[in-house]
Amino acid sequence: MFEKLRSKIPIDILNKEIDLENFISKARIEIDKNGYFIAKKLISNEWYHSCRKEAIEYFNKYSCKKNDLPTALRGNVSAGMADLLGYEKNTAWHLFRYCGFRWNKPNIELIKVLETSHSLSRIRNVIYGNDLEYGDFIEENNFFTYTSLSLYPLGGGFLNKHIDFKPSWNIKPMIHFKVELTHKGKDYNNGGLYLTDKSNNSICLSDYVDPTDIIFFEGSQPHEIKPTGSGKLGRIAFFEIPASVIPSSRKCIYSGDGISFPKKVLIKIINLL
Numbered sequence: 001m002f003e004k005l006r007s008k009i010p011i012d013i014l015n016k017e018i019d020l021e022n023f024i025s026k027a028r029i030e031i032d033k034n035g036y037f038i039a040k041k042l043i044s045n046e047w048y049h050s051c052r053k054e055a056i057e058y059f060n061k062y063s064c065k066k067n068d069l070p071t072a073l074r075g076n077v078s079a080g081m082a083d084l085l086g087y088e089k090n091t092a093w094h095l096f097r098y099c100g101f102r103w104n105k106p107n108i109e110l111i112k113v114l115e116t117s118h119s120l121s122r123i124r125n126v127i128y129g130n131d132l133e134y135g136d137f138i139e140e141n142n143f144f145t146y147t148s149l150s151l152y153p154l155g156g157g158f159l160n161k162h163i164d165f166k167p168s169w170n171i172k173p174m175i176h177f178k179v180e181l182t183h184k185g186k187d188y189n190n191g192g193l194y195l196t197d198k199s200n201n202s203i204c205l206s207d208y209v210d211p212t213d214i215i216f217f218e219g220s221q222p223h224e225i226k227p228t229g230s231g232k233l234g235r236i237a238f239f240e241i242p243a244s245v246i247p248s249s250r251k252c253i254y255s256g257d258g259i260s261f262p263k264k265v266l267i268k269i270i271n272l273l
């Protein structure tokens with residue numbers, strides 16, 4: 001398993017000092033006990049700085065156009081949809097969010113971020129005991145994963161407290177990972193990622209994360225991004241979201257030949273019900 005995992009990750013991403021087997025076994029124990037684990041210096045310095053540079057340049061280029069951007073995506077993914085950069089400011093969240101889907105050609109502006117996201121999703125799968133490539137593409141149960149890169153802008157970027165999986169939901173809980181590309185106390189002064197651990201303590205994980213560290217946590221533990229405050233850049237972070245495509249988005253009419261327009265409309269309506 002570990003050999004296969006290594007072969008599915010670009011050789012330069014991980015810190016060469018990391019003992020993958022040891023790290024994964026430690027992560028499993030810590031996540032089970034506390035609900036989270038911070039993997040110190042998991043990725044290489046060079047790779048981290050390439051991702052940070054890409055993300056900062058990306059948001060520098062597009063965040064000034066926020067009034068022209070669509071609403072940021074949260075849920076409701078249709079199979080085959082285009083990558084999306086959105087902006088939202090309401091009572092539940094305030095952020096820019098880029099969503100990249102593996103069925104599209106990779107965005108050349110974020111190539112390192114996307115590669116890292118895909119690689120860490122495979123590591124996450126191994127920690128959690130899933131197939132290595134679980135969610136790389138759409139599974140039979142409509143499950144898949146996609147890259148989400150967010151900028152929580154200065155002056156109050158936030159995301160309300162929530163959980164991503166409830167035991168009652170018909171979906172297997174998964175662990176998340178987070179790659180923080182800007183840092184509390186350096187790039188923004190307040191807020192960051194807070195998690196309620198398994199002893200019911202609210203912990204600011206961003207307080208403990210340095211460049212090249214990766215956070216892993218159970219999505220079923222309550223978590224939120226508290227308002228950013230002032231600073232230079234705001235909070236930029238990415239992860240690979242475990243999600244499901246809308247079932248009706250996969251039900252298409254693949255043979256148009258000889259089917260009348262009213263019949264096509266009827267089939268589409270039936271599929272949406």
Ligand SMILES: [Fe+2]
Pocket residue numbers: 162163164219223
């Ligand atoms: Fe979440």
